[in-house]
Amino acid sequence: xxxxxxxxxxxxxxxxxxxxxxxxxxxxxxxxxxxxxxxxxxxxxxxxxxxxxxxxxxxxxxxxxxxxxxxxxxxxxxxxxxxxxxxxxxxxxxxxxxxxxxxxxxxxxxxxxxxxxxxxxxxxxxxxxxxxxxxxxxxxxxxxxxxxxxxxxxxxxxxxxxxxxxxxxxxxxxxxxxxxxxxxxxxxxxxxxxxxxxxxxxxxxxxxxxxxxxxxxxxxxxxxxxxxxxxxxxxxxxxxxxxxxxxxxxxxxxxxxxxxxxxxxxxxxxxxxxxxxxxxxxxxxxxxxxxxxxxxxxxxxxxx
Numbered sequence: 544x545x546x547x548x549x550x551x552x553x554x555x556x557x558x559x560x561x562x563x564x565x566x567x568x569x570x571x572x573x574x575x576x577x578x579x580x581x582x583x584x585x586x587x588x589x590x591x592x593x594x595x596x597x598x599x600x601x602x603x604x605x606x607x608x609x610x611x612x613x614x615x616x617x618x619x620x621x622x623x624x625x626x627x628x629x630x631x632x633x634x635x636x637x638x639x640x641x642x643x644x645x646x647x648x649x650x651x652x653x654x655x656x657x658x659x660x661x662x663x664x665x666x667x668x669x670x671x672x673x674x675x676x677x678x679x680x681x682x683x684x685x686x687x688x689x690x691x692x693x694x695x696x697x698x699x700x701x702x703x704x705x706x707x708x709x710x711x712x713x714x715x716x717x718x719x720x721x722x723x724x725x726x727x728x729x730x731x732x733x734x735x736x737x738x739x740x741x742x743x744x745x746x747x748x749x750x751x752x753x754x755x756x757x758x759x760x761x762x763x764x765x766x767x768x769x770x771x772x773x774x775x776x777x778x779x780x781x782x783x784x785x786x787x788x789x790x791x792x793x794x795x796x797x798x799x800x801x802x803x804x805x806x807x808x809x810x811x812x813x814x815x816x817x818x819x820x821x822x823x824x825x826x827x828x829x830x831x832x833x834x835x836x837x838x839x840x841x842x843x844x845x846x847x
Contacts, residue, residue, distance in 0.1 A: 550594045554621040556762040560594050567594075576623055580616070581605055591675045593618070595668040596654040597717060597760065598626070615652075653712055653752075655698045658719040658762065659687040663810065665694040667779075671702055680776045682803075683810030688723040692741045693803045697779055699748035700801065704782040709752050716749075716757040724759040741802055775811055775842035780804050785840050789830045796826040796836060811839055 549567060552558040558571020567590065568575040576593065578585055581604035589599045598617040604625075605611055614625035654670040663682035668675065680697065682690045695716060703709050718724060725731035726742045733739045749755040783804050786797045796815070798804050800823055808826065809815060812835070815826040828836065 549590060551762045553594055553597050553618045553760075556760070562590070572621070574621060574623075581612075588673070588675050589616075591668075592654070592670045593623075595675070595677075596656045596670045598654055598670065598715075600651065600670060600673045651712060653702050653706075653709075653714045654717070655695065655702075655714065656717045656760075657691050657694045657698065659690040659694070663690040665690045667694050667698050667701075669698060669702065671705060676701075678776065678779050680779050680807060681810055682806050683813070685806070688720045688726070689738060689741065691718050691720045691723045692726075692738070692745055693806055696741070696745050696748060696801070697803045699745065699751075700782055700803070701779070703748070703751060712752050713754045713756075714749065714752045716755065717760045718757065719759075719761055721759050721761070724757055727757050744802055775839045776807065777842050778845050779807070780843040781846050783840070783843060785836075787833065787836060789833065792830050794828045794830045794833050794836065796828065797823065798826070800824065807843070808839070812836070 547562040549560040549562050552560050552569040552571060552574055554574035555569060555572040558569040558574075560567050560569055560574075560576075565579075566575050566577050576585070576590075583602060583604050585593075585599075589602065592599045593616055599615050601613045601615050603611060603613055612627075614627050617624055617626045651672060656668040657665060659665045663685040665680050665682065667678040667680070669678075678697070678701075680694060682693050685693075695718070698716075699714070702712075702714065706712065716727075722731070726733050726738065727745065733742065780799075780803070782799070784799045788795045796808070798808060805824055809817070812826070812828060812832070815828050818825045818827065
């Protein structure tokens with residue numbers, strides 16, 4: 544492809560990565576990526592993972608002397624390097640000037656990139672078992688730190704649903720809001736009680752993994768590839784349960800009691816009334832909204 548936009552530059556955060564015939568280059572700095580590294584031509588999925596999450600899954604390469612090795616490509620200090628496993632400690636080298644290793648790759652790591660935009664809109668990019676998964680969600684008119692926390696909860700639950708077992712997986716979370724990072728690392732305490740509850744909920748999800756890490760990587764604000772206006776998000780909650788009942792002219796909706804689901808439902812149906820019971824939160828809509836709720840459920844459960 545010629546001069547195709549891939550995404551924001553993971554090195555400088557200001558420029559954009561464009562794909563050309565033999566390489567990918569940033570418009571704002573000197574960062575570039577050769578399409579072929581160590582006799583391996585990067586696939587579209589590997590390129591997207593590298594640009595959007597800052598790393599790839601482990602790839603089979605061939606050294607200059609013909610020996611095969613496995614490594615992940617990562618972006619560190621604005622440079623592209625290989626990452627290996629060395630007795631559970633990662634070693635790195637530059638694809639341009641480095642050496643090679645035949646160390647076995649460590650167990651798969653899950654990488655998550657979350658970026659919040661205006662009015663609670665968030666993009667999620669997952670690198671999970673070699674697959675790049677993209678999702679876009681609108682949580683309504685809430686702060687960036689809240690929407691990134693809700694999106695992180697969504698990502699953790701989505702990964703747990705996809706993999707079934709995550710206690711042997713490491714998860715790496717990259718976010719765009721520095722306040723949220725401080726809350727998650729316990730470097731600051733949210734003043735808002737609701738935000739404290741969201742962070743606690745996220746801690747519970749992250750504790751299921753073998754280990755977790757969060758880093759702050761700021762990128763300039765940009766528009767989402769699409770808009771959530773007028774449509775429901777797709778494939779964000781394949782794990783959701785939804786029970787509806789009609790009583791006269793009232794539709795009662797009982798959802799999985801997870802904050803990202805409840806918040807997104809309210810953003811999709813702003814006219815829904817909420818009853819906060821002791822054991823659950825229940826939404827109510829006119830009975831005529833039943834088909835719309837069914838369409839929402841189908842959309843959010845849809846898996847590509």
